[in-house]
Amino acid sequence: MAVTQREHLAAAVRAAGLRLRPVEVDALLPAWRRYRDLVEVFLTASRDDPVP
């Protein structure tokens, strides 16, 4: 079964030791999505580049 982005975020929050209520996880979700989108593109673009 596919894990939703919200479930992924909730698991990451727990793993980081943050005790958030469901409503607080919901509040993080939009900013976390924007972060994931930006970082995924950045990681893809910078992969395998030689260190100067």
Add this chain to the structure above:
Amino acid sequence: MTVDELCRAPIRVQARRLRAGRVSPVELVDAYLARIRANSRLRAFISVDGANAARESRRVAARLARGDRSPLAGVSIAVKDLFATRGLRTTAGSRILRDWVPESDATTVRRLRAAGAVILGKANLHEFAYGVTNSNPWWGVARNPWDPTRIPGGSSGGSAIAVVSGLAAGALGTDTGGSIRIPAALCGCVGLKPTYGAIPLEGVFPLGFSLDHAGPLTRTVDDARLLFEILAGRRLRPAPATAGLTVGVLRGPWLDRVEPGVAERVGAAVDGLQAGGLRVKEVHIAEMDWTPAMQLVTLRAEASAVHARWLRRRPRAYGTDVRLRLQLGMLVSGPEYAAAQRARLKLRAALQQVFTRVDLLALPTTPMVAPPIGLRSIRWSDGSEPVDGALVRLTQPFNLAGLPALSVPCGRSDGLPVGLQLVAPWSEESRLLAVGELVERFRPGEPDYRISR
């Protein structure tokens, strides 16, 4: 010149008059305290140390009478409330530290006092310096002196307000993504972020250890030089001749979104540099396109490392925006942080390469003038952008690279100040300030500093 007028004069002028006995530090400090009270609606200060400032001014008066020649003898300075001050509450703009009274001064504060400065109080800032609007939920929403319905910028917003409104002769700030240069640009004063490590951060509450810088906010570039030398504890090389230097004007997609009025003022300032004998060349640095991701990953991880314990135990002691940023920072992975640091190396190498072709860089400090308080996103012709992200877009690359950068007022758009940002190679503050002074000299039609009352 009346004492009230002197409150708005450059530090050099004040220091000269104080040494000549033409004004007493007691009078000057009293005048500043009165001005701070009269302008309290701007929320420039979190704590004002009136009794101690008055006591200190009397001590300095006695020293001046004995012939003291200290460079800042009797000069009143505002200190961002992120710097530890002995015996004076240091909140970092937070509720968590609302009762913290340090037992010793930050190194920078100690150096200012040793140079004869009187510390007036602690300037307002974005909570824990983690934001650029300076809408502080615990200590008041700081307001732009040109239009109190607009933000002053941050996180050193209180410091900029104090300088621009004549509530202090100069101020101390910090800059992790633009926190000195942004409020300097939006309020209309000079802001210097020196080379990484040039000014010690001992006794300054950290935000992102690899991005944090301390520096001055002043009314003139010459005052920035004076404070830099005191804060850094060393003399700068003599100012180089500016004629014949080459200015690289940065271009690229990350610079496409700039308000026309800001672009026009910055363009005019660059034209002025050209008229002053500098050569101008367009420069494109591809690595700049990735600076938002590098900064976001680096700062979120480093800030969360500082706050992890409090964040787990008492998350509701933070304001909403800062709590959200810190919580997201707890989710940054090791590989993401490593990729960001690797990209920073490439950015530094690219900049080093560019500085073999040009002597300094020029670009707007911010892409827009001060936005209204509470505005969340700015609309461009090709879409919208969060205000926080837009404000740091042009400043954060130089925190990532650690290079010295200066914001100098270069006129106004829609009646609001615009800042020109100049960037120099590592440790070339002297060159940066020399060109900054040139901009200041021919700034077209720029009147006096903002006078609130």
